[in-house]
Amino acid sequence: MGGPSGTFITVEESHRLLAYEDLATGGSFIVFNNSRSIFQIVKNFTDFFAHESCGFCTPCRVGTSLLQKQLDKIVLGHGSAGDVVELERIAGLLRQYSHCGLGQTAANPVLTTLERYPELYQQQLKKISYEPGFDLDAALQVARQMAGRNDAAAHLQQVEE
Amino acid sequence: MANLTIDGQVVGFEPGQTIMEAATAAGIYIPHLCHKPGYTPHGSCKLCSVKVNGRVCSACTFPAADGQQVISQSAELQQDRRHITQLLFVEGNHFCPSCEKTGQCQLQAVAYELKMHDNHFPQFYPQRALDASHPDIVLDHNRCIFCNLCVRASREKDGKNVFGISGRGIHKHLIVNSESGLLKDTQLTVDDAAAHVCPTGAILIRNTAYHVPIGQRLFDHQPISEVSLEHDHGQ
Numbered sequence: 001m002g003g004p005s006g007t008f009i010t011v012e013e014s015h016r017l018l019a020y021e022d023l024a025t026g027g028s029f030i031v032f033n034n035s036r037s038i039f040q041i042v043k044n045f046t047d048f049f050a051h052e053s054c055g056f057c058t059p060c061r062v063g064t065s066l067l068q069k070q071l072d073k074i075v076l077g078h079g080s081a082g083d084v085v086e087l088e089r090i091a092g093l094l095r096q097y098s099h100c101g102l103g104q105t106a107a108n109p110v111l112t113t114l115e116r117y118p119e120l121y122q123q124q125l126k127k128i129s130y131e132p133g134f135d136l137d138a139a140l141q142v143a144r145q146m147a148g149r150n151d152a153a154a155h156l157q158q159v160e161e
Numbered sequence: 162m163a164n165l166t167i168d169g170q171v172v173g174f175e176p177g178q179t180i181m182e183a184a185t186a187a188g189i190y191i192p193h194l195c196h197k198p199g200y201t202p203h204g205s206c207k208l209c210s211v212k213v214n215g216r217v218c219s220a221c222t223f224p225a226a227d228g229q230q231v232i233s234q235s236a237e238l239q240q241d242r243r244h245i246t247q248l249l250f251v252e253g254n255h256f257c258p259s260c261e262k263t264g265q266c267q268l269q270a271v272a273y274e275l276k277m278h279d280n281h282f283p284q285f286y287p288q289r290a291l292d293a294s295h296p297d298i299v300l301d302h303n304r305c306i307f308c309n310l311c312v313r314a315s316r317e318k319d320g321k322n323v324f325g326i327s328g329r330g331i332h333k334h335l336i337v338n339s340e341s342g343l344l345k346d347t348q349l350t351v352d353d354a355a356a357h358v359c360p361t362g363a364i365l366i367r368n369t370a371y372h373v374p375i376g377q378r379l380f381d382h383q384p385i386s387e388v389s390l391e392h393d394h395g396q
Contacts, residue, residue: 066248099207099219
């Protein structure tokens with residue numbers, strides 16, 4: 001409701017009112033059916049704000065890009081315990097300290113879906129206490145191609161020699 | 162004289178002053194990087210964010226008003242200022258141990274003041290250029306935090322307009338206003354305010370790097386909260 005910077009509501013909230021006092025909107029509302037992925041919607045909107053940020057103030061300039069990275073980490077399945085808390089932390093900085101309304105509302109897609117679908121985010125996390133922010137195998141892929149070796153232990157053997 | 166309160170302390174102010182100016186005159190330090198007395202306020206770094214009657218405002222741009230209740234030193238604000246400083250650190254390439262500005266750098270000193278012990282957020286590792294074309298001045302974009310002070314100094318103090326800001330969002334960057342885009346083709350000289358105003362190590366004067374040894378530098382024995390008040394007081 002209210003476009004990318006507005007509020008994400010569920011079917012159960014269809015009794016709510018379009019009004020200043022409840023759901024404020026400049027006229028925009030978007031309806032998604034259940035064939036849509038919530039994460040894809042949130043990611044689209046979050047990418048949009050990272051692109052739209054003018055860069056004047058620190059919280060929005062850096063925060064929108066950080067939020068994008070942190071959301072990607074979770075959506076792509078690299079998130080672990082604590083990563084949703086971190087997502088909320090970045091979103092909070094953006095909302096409280098951004099210079100203008102763009103930054104102040106840029107985290108709304110994340111915040112309003114977190115509020116309604118916390119289990120969706122939690123399910124996306126790995127069940128380990130810490131997950132590195134990058135995929136070692138993916139990072140080594142080019143080097144392995146160039147070396148003509150693709151066995152997982154290639155780098156270990158080099159150390160031994 | 163009208164009064165406001167900062168963290169419960171009654172502070173007088175002259176009409177037209179900002180909250181930052183009133184605080185500085187009263188000997189109260191509010192962390193800041195893009196603010197400098199004598200320069201047009203910018204309000205972009207957001208380190209000086211304070212709560213004014215419950216609302217977050219930038220102290221360097223917000224006008225002081227009678228009866229305002231300002232909160233500056235709360236645990237919440239200090240933690241969030243620390244996070245904002247960390248945002249600045251991960252956005253650029255700031256490696257204090259190998260930077261010749263260490264000990265004289267306001268970004269580093271603010272980080273110490275706010276008890277920042279790590280970068281917390283993932284590094285961006287941006288690819289940024291070094292402009293070593295000028296015979297007396299080096300411009301290292303890796304350390305620029307876009308405070309706009311060199312831009313303002315060159316325009317307002319030096320009357321030259323050597324620097325500008327270009328690009329949007331995370332791609333925002335400092336530019337040099339010459340056809341080649343290089344410092345050597347500008348009117349910038351070592352006597353300019355713009356050559357000395359940089360709060361970090363982005364603009365450095367050549368051949369001065371270690372004249373003051375590490376250990377005897379500005380922030381080595383005095384926190385920025387004290388240095389700032391001594392330098393800024395009454396201006």
